[in-house]
Amino acid sequence: MVAEADWPIQVEPTMILNPTPPAIDMYPADPATSPDSGNFADTYADMGEGFWVNVRARVAPNDNVANQEVLLDLLDPAHDASLVQALYDDPTLGGHVTDLTLGSCSGFQPAPRWDGGMVYLGVLWRFLVIPARS
Numbered sequence: 001m002v003a004e005a006d007w008p009i010q011v012e013p014t015m016i017l018n019p020t021p022p023a024i025d026m027y028p029a030d031p032a033t034s035p036d037s038g039n040f041a042d043t044y045a046d047m048g049e050g051f052w053v054n055v056r057a058r059v060a061p062n063d064n065v066a067n068q069e070v071l072l073d074l075l076d077p078a079h080d081a082s083l084v085q086a087l088y089d090d091p092t093l094g095g096h097v098t099d100l101t102l103g104s105c106s107g108f109q110p111a112p113r114w115d116g117g118m119v120y121l122g123v124l125w126r127f128l129v130i131p132a133r134s
Contacts, residue, residue, distance in 0.1 A: 006081070007070060017114040021060040022070050024083065029054045029126055050130040052103065057083060058111045058120040071108060071123050083125060098130040 010020045015027040029052035057074050059067035073081040084102055087093070091100050103126040111122030 019058055019120070021058050021120055022067070024055065024057045024074075026053055026055045028052070050128050053100075053127050053129045055083065055087070055125040055127060056111065056122055058122040061119065061121055067121060068108070071121065075105070075123060087127070092132070093129075096132060098132050100130070101128045102126075103128055 007022065010016065010023040012023075012025050014025065016023050016025040019025070057071060059070050061067070070081075073079045074083045076082055077085055084105075087100060092098065093100065105126070106122075106124040108121055108123060111120040112118075113120070
């Protein structure tokens with residue numbers, strides 16, 4: 001699980017505007033619902049049953065090799081720090097949602113700071129989240 005990683009990591013359930021990398025945050029995807037592509041997950045989003053959420057991991061560029069290893073650990077489904085496995089271990093996110101499904105995952109990509117400053121290296125996962133009904 002990400003919480004058991006060998007390195008300290010900032011994890012927040014909202015967008016982190018000024019991260020202390022490595023950092024993981026989550027926020028609504030753009031678009032939060034998708035034009036009907038005919039796939040199962042998009043159909044749920046189109047019906048208003050769910051919405052897309054980005055989960056983003058970012059590392060600083062100061063130690064290029066070590067920080068890329070952090071991202072590779074987060075990407076590796078067999079690693080203790082696997083982000084997807086951590087979420088699938090509790091697909092209700094502590095009872096806040098009914099289910100979540102991985103839609104896509106990027107490779108390494110630049111992730112600029114909110115104010116246009118320093119560029120981080122990141123990975124972006126897109127999950128379909130089905131809210132819990134009260």
